[in-house]
Amino acid sequence: MPRLRTLLAACLFALTCSLSLAGQNTIAEKTSAMKHLDGLFPLDWDAKSGKLYLEIGSFSKDFLLLDSLPYGVGSNDLGLDRGQLGRSHVVHFYRSGPHVLLIEKNLAYRSSSSEPEEQLDVQQSFAQSVLWGFKVEAEDNGKVLVDATDFFLHDSHGVAERLVQARQGAYKLDPTRSTIAMEATKNFPLNTEVDSILTFTADGPMRGKLVASVTPDPHAVTVHEHTSLIQLPDDGYQPRAFDPRAGYFDIQYRDYSAPLGAPMDVHLITRHWLQKKDPGAALSEPVKPIIYYVDRGAPEPIRSALVEGASWWNQAFEAAGFKNAFQVKVLPEGADPMDIRYNMIQWVHRSTRGWSYGDSVIDPRTGEIIKGQVTLGSLRARQDYLIAEALLSPYQKGKPISSAMKELVLARIRQLAAHETGHTLGLAHNFAASSIAAGTSVMDYPHPWITLDSNGRPDLSHAYTTGIGAWDKVAIQYGYSQFPTGTDTHKALDAILSKALSSGLYFITDEDSRPLGSANPYSHLWDNGHDPAVELDRLLTVRTAALKHFGEDAIQPGEPMAQLEDTLVPLYLLHRYQTEAAAKELGGLDYRYALRGDNQMVTKPVSAADQQRALAAVLRTLSPDVLTLPASLLQMLPPRPPGYPRTQESFQGHTGLTFDPEGAVESAADLTNNLLFNPDRAARLVEEKQQDTSLPGLEDVIEATLKATWYAPRLAGLEGETQLTVEDSVLRHLLSLAAAPGASPEAKAVAAAESSKLANWLKGRTNIVNAPPLLHAHWSAALEQINAFKQAPAKFATPSELEAPPGQPIGEDDF
Incomplete structure (x- = not known):
């Protein structure tokens, strides 16, 4: 009887399942009037209902799921670009009755064992993720048809979330304004590509201007999101071990x-x-x-x-x-x-x-x-x-326009194409390359190599190197060399890197180069030369020569004179990245990604002489003769006319509609002082001085900065005005360091002590009877600021700044 009951129950279950699908057509019947796209996962499009059906023939085989953005939003600040790739997911379909689940595997935790039980133990120990659920609409011969419309129309790329992160307001997907874009939906033997038009509407008040700047109606942001279902490779590929010295992701x-x-x-x-x-x-x-x-x-x-x-x-x-x-x-x-x-x-x-x-x-x-x-x-x-226009001032009456600008652009585009393609070959940035030698790697960020010709004018004929670099060849050899059968691959790969290291080639990447307080003296962005201080001095000389000739010839005839302001920006801030490179020598520590036994240098402090030379070069960027714009140029910079408003590319200021030369000075000074008073660098200066008294300490750097600014002899006119602006910047950053939550106690103590010394000096200045009124007010305000700091230090933790324009070549970050 029990067996009979079991048999009857099984029959009833089978009958129930059969009845549950009663009325369902086969796949062929269900899709007979639909447009069929054959491929990896066959698609069927019902134009009447606007539904897209997906045929599934396997419930155990992994494949790759990828989202992307074929039509972007068009704002760099929003970070939603045309062609942008999303995250890859290794997934498979799982069926239970009328339900089909799309499950992502957890590949962060694995077992290399060939024993199924060991693999199962790991799989069951960590969670997986069900990305979507579908309902079976039809089936035959082991295949099922599911309605995948909602799946392909959901915001897989996270556009709404990104708009919130960018402080543009809350946006939500509007299904009534979204649909499958069948003209861009295609199927291939190895991949299924589905394109969707998605519209996001403002849910509540809009808070940002970025969306408004790039959409016809900021209340409705319409993009294309793309879903790719890709067959995973099964071709005998052999993974290659990562080595931190080799320069790979x-x-x-x-x-x-x-x-x-x-x-x-x-x-x-x-x-x-x-x-x-x-x-x-x-x-x-x-x-x-x-x-x-x-x-x-x-x-x-x-x-x-x-x-x-x-x-x-x-x-x-x-x-x-x-x-x-x-x-x-x-x-x-x-x-x-x-x-x-x-x-x-x-x-x-x-x-x-x-x-x-x-x-x-x-x-x-x-x-x-x-x-x-x-x-x-x-x-x-x-x-x-624009950079070339600023450097060359090429629009001189009666002279042909130089082809050097176009040649510069094309040279840079070649280098940029090589650089970004290198990333897609697996290579990371090598920011140490430019310190080794020019052209060592296209995976560095190249600053144009600008010289002066016999007439003292900038020469751009050798701005960028041509061809792949020595480091790039080493990296490709490591990643792509195919060795004869029987070769010890580990030894062969190590030999490639050892040979490179012995010839002076090495690799330092983003984490050690981007932070303003980073320590490696030879790993920088947008720099040139092995000695950053020497190159900074040289570049300042080039900048001075270019500014000498800068004027109305930097813009084309017929352009508003106010456009000179935008052309001035990349020239005025030409030195910003080389200054950053030189500043890294202060409290700098030379080091490599050394492995035990590879005979590399591990760590070595920057010598006292190199640090002193770097400090002198960096302080030069605060000097009035470098930062003061001539009166003759200021007379050429009128307020902006209608139709030509200031943008993020413009200098900010305090004078309203008119160009504020001290706004430019303040922006440049803040860039330098952010480097000099960086909390990480300050802590290293304190600690390295304790280890080696010959090295400059934090108090030495601060006192040299005050001597070059506050304690320097007074100048008159525009240069005197520059002094006041620079000194304000120095004091703000000094007090910020003394109050910075992340600064070491010792660094904060030194900064506070130096501010007290400055206060004592200021007390003496304010007693000078015949001091000019502006200078007396400047000293008095500074003294009040230091006294206010002593009462409430936390209020000074973040210095107020005029945000500098992005500068050349594009600003603080790049990829």
């Missing part, structure tokens, strides 16, 4: 089957898969080359420059043993840039200039790069042209 996971004594955390580099046709040959054609395609929308001569610059990488692949392995072509007419088969170099427009970057679609299981995606901001070319 990595993926990481924890292996719970690692033997005791072995690291649990596994690091693998990201790279394309490249194989030789003849593995035994020193130089061989590849089985399949890496091909990148340039956006057809990039205009000439930009497009050709992009092809040329990106093609430089073939030099590095030849050094790694491959012939014609890296190729660059213009995208074929009609090809879709979102197709996973095309590595893309896209030319992207924004309302304001901003970042370019290289991103990749990566197999999270192995680090294999499936597709490279380069995004190049088109306004970068315009900014480079």
Whole structure:
């Protein structure tokens, strides 16, 4: 009887399931009137209902899910660019009765064991994520049809969240103004591509102006979001170990089957898969080359420059043993840039200039790069042209316009294409390269190399180097070299890096270079030269020569004279990044990503002589002769006319509609003082002085700064005005350091003591009977400020500043 009851129950369950699907058509019947797109996951489009159905034939095979943004918002500040890639997910479908779940695997925790039980233990120990749920609409022959419309119309890219993060107000997806874009929805054997038009409406008051600047109606922001379902590679790819000295991005996971004594955390580099046709040959054609395609929308001569610059990488692949392995072509007419088969170099427009970057679609299981995606901001070319105009003042009456500006732009575009393509090959920034030698790596940020000709005018003919660098070849050799069978790969890879290190090539990247208080004296952004202080002095000389000739010839005839203000910005702040490089020598610590036994230098403080030379160079950037603009130039800078308002590219000021020369001085001084009074640098100066009394301490740096500013002899006229502005900036930053929550107690104590010394000096000045009224007021206000600090230090923790324009080449950050 029990068996009979069990059998009857099973029959009833089967009957129930059958009845539950009663009335359902087969897939063929359900979709007979729909538009069918065959491919990796067949799609069926019901134009009448606006529904898109997805056919699922396997419930166990992993695939890659990726979101992207084929149509962006157009504001660099919002960070929602055309062609932007989202995060990759390794997922699979799971069915239970009428329900289908889309489940993302947790690849952060794995087991390398071949034992299923060990793998299951790890899988069951950590959570997975169900990304979506579907209902079965039809089925036959083991396949099911689900309505995937809502899935493809949800905000997978997080546009609404990003608008909130950018303080633009709360936006929500409006389903009535969103739909599948079938003209851009395509299917291929290895990938299914679905494009959707999504509209986000303001939910409550709008708080930001960024959206309003780039949309016809800021209450409705409409973009395209793209969903890719991609077949994962299954081609025998062999992951390659990450080495912190090699200059690659990595993926990481924890292996719970690692033997005791072995690291649990596994690091693998990201790279394309490249194989030789003849593995035994020193130089061989590849089985399949890496091909990148340039956006057809990039205009000439930009497009050709992009092809040329990106093609430089073939030099590095030849050094790694491959012939014609890296190729660059213009995208074929009609090809879709979102197709996973095309590595893309896209030319992207924004309302304001901003970042370019290289991103990749990566197999999270192995680090294999499936597709490279380069995004190049088109306004970068315009900014480079503006820099050249500022330096050359080329629009002289009766003389032809110099071709040097256009040549500079194209040279920079070639280098930029190579740089961002390098990221999509797996390479990180190497910000130490420019300190080793010019042209060492395209993965550094290059500042234009500007010299003076025989007439004392700027010369841009050698602004940027050409071709791939020595470090780039080393990095590609590490990541892509194919070794003969039987080779000890670990030893072979270590030999590549050891040879590079012995020749003076090494790698230092973002984390050690970007922070204002970072310590490495040879790893900087937008700098030149092995000795940053010497180069800063040289660049200030070039800047002085260029300012001497700067005037109305810097803008074209017919342009409003007020436009000179914008052209002035990149010239006036020409030294900002080299100043940052020199400042890193103060309290600087030279170091490498050394491994035990690799015989590298590990750490070495910057010598006292180098620090003193750097301090002198940095303090020069606060001197009135550097920062004061001549009266003859100020007479050329009228208020802005209608239609030409100030922008984020303009200097801020305190004088209303008129150009404020002291606003420019204040911005430049604040840039320098942020470096001199940085809490991290201050703490190192204190500690390194205790370790070696020959090195300058924090009190030495502060006293030298006060001697060069507050304690310096008084000047008259515009230079005297500059002195007052610079001194105000110095005091604000000194008091900020003394109150900074993150500063070390010792650094705060030294800064407070130096402010007290300054207060005592000011007391003596305020007693001078015949002091000029403005100077007396300046001294008195400073003394009151120090006294107010003593009463409530916390109020001074953040110095008030005029925000500097982004400067050249694009500002504080880049990719």
